[in-house]
Amino acid sequence: MAYLAKYVLKGSRLAAFYKRGYSTASPWVFSEEVRLAKSEGKPIVALESTIITHGMPYPQNLETAKQVENIIRERGAVPATVAILKGQLTIGLSEEELTYLAQAKGVVKASRRDLAPIAAAKLDGATTVAGTIIAAQLADIPVFVTGGIGGVHRHGENTLDISADLNELGRSNTLVVCSGVKSILDIGRTLEYLETQGVCVCAFGETSDFPAFYTTRSGFTAPHRVGDALQAARVLHASRQMKLASGIVVAVPVPQEHAMDEKIIQEAINNALKEADRNGISGKEVTPFILAAVAKATSGASLNANIALIKNNAKVGADIAVEFKKLKNVDDSKNAFNIGSSKGAGKCTSNTSRHFHTSCSRRADESPLFSGDKNCGGDVLVIGGANVDRIYRLKEEGAQSPSAYLRKVVTTLL
Incomplete structure (x- = not known):
């Protein structure tokens, strides 16, 4: 399903329809x-x-x-x-x-x-x-x-x-x-x-x-x-x-x-x-x-x-x-994953900056993660956004929990 969604959205002429959501006809063809x-x-x-x-x-x-x-x-x-x-x-x-x-x-x-x-x-x-x-x-x-x-x-x-x-x-x-x-x-x-x-x-x-x-x-x-x-x-x-x-x-x-x-x-x-x-x-x-x-x-x-x-x-x-x-x-290879692999509690592989979930960043090249061969090696698209076998702890002073941050954002928008 992940392969199919990515291939349709990125690799076909239906991309414009899914992005805009109001027309089945693409304004251009390849x-x-x-x-x-x-x-x-x-x-x-x-x-x-x-x-x-x-x-x-x-x-x-x-x-x-x-x-x-x-x-x-x-x-x-x-x-x-x-x-x-x-x-x-x-x-x-x-x-x-x-x-x-x-x-x-x-x-x-x-x-x-x-x-x-x-x-x-x-x-x-x-x-x-x-x-x-x-x-x-x-x-x-x-x-x-x-x-x-x-x-x-x-x-x-x-x-x-x-x-x-x-x-x-x-x-x-x-x-x-x-x-x-x-x-x-x-x-x-x-x-x-x-x-x-x-x-x-x-x-x-x-x-x-x-x-x-x-x-x-x-x-x-x-x-x-x-x-x-x-x-x-x-x-x-x-x-x-x-x-x-x-x-x-x-x-x-x-x-x-x-x-x-x-x-x-x-x-x-x-x-x-x-x-x-x-x-x-x-x-x-x-x-x-x-x-x-x-x-x-x-x-x-x-x-x-x-x-x-x-x-x-x-x-x-x-x-x-x-x-x-x-x-x-x-x-792209440097930024393929914007979250460092853990070396210990609260530590990240990058010593210059902190990164967050990759879905926050839009791929600049807009190219499909998969080619016509769905068995090829490459990135994996996860629909639903689940983190498996990871525990995250906030240790920085003044850091907000995700739920508190989301409540603040929703309140601001309303």
Whole structure:
């Protein structure tokens, strides 16, 4: 019974029903691969889907999506591409679903404001950085990989055209691996806005240069730097321990051999921006238009750089997810039982703090204690809360008996 309750509550799509208690329909579903990874406690990396539907043409978009997922698998993590299919928020896509999405027409870019309307109308939606962060939060996936995040658009001080990605980063605790922001944006104001939102921005690698998507440098310096995946995982781990309700950006420069000349890319972007203005293109349609125009102006070189950087980001993100899972496993093993084994009357194995019953502490990873094999070794779930063959004595001055403490709590609540 204990195994069944734990497996149903933690490992299946009925979890949301039992937690909320008012609906049998889950607002999201996992692919079988992601569901199994959740049940087995494997590291997972979230991936957005607008790069498939709006960032690249077919068939490069499908080929790249498959290659990125395979890179993540090869590094020891599990990919979870996020999209809305026929109104259902789906975390992790099968190969058939990826193929469908790569060729589908009329797919809506799905940011926070769009998620509910798309779901209600049972449409297809490709999640942006903001939309994917929301899904990652729902699924408790701490690491998310993308190409570049949105930002403050040029002349944003007048138009107030600011990507919802920045606000979402400010209210999530997700680590986002990207190659900075595109130079079609106002990078300086974007960094200032991220600071206002409390987002930790780290350059990845040997320098503190903040990258500009197609190029390794933007002319701006990131406020922090992480040298490798382990250091980035430690930053994420510390952030979670301190319960900071803001995200982390790890800005990874495009590999040098695929980086573009700054002058060439800037000229192509300026021309594309002028063309977009002449054609009256604005809002969320600007970025895909600019990407297509720049790819054409650079004879495909920018598309090659885009593909190279997302693959490199996938490697970095998977490595961070794996290292973060190791750090969490160490924590989980230390805190598996918050009550020390008795060495004598009134003594506990810990000499630094006193701990109480483990049920007072909610598991942070929300993963099942059992996998599909109910005979596997692991923790035991006790329904009813019984202590067997133990006698506890209170010896501290001023300590209250449990019954007295409960009476006080009930009186306070009433």
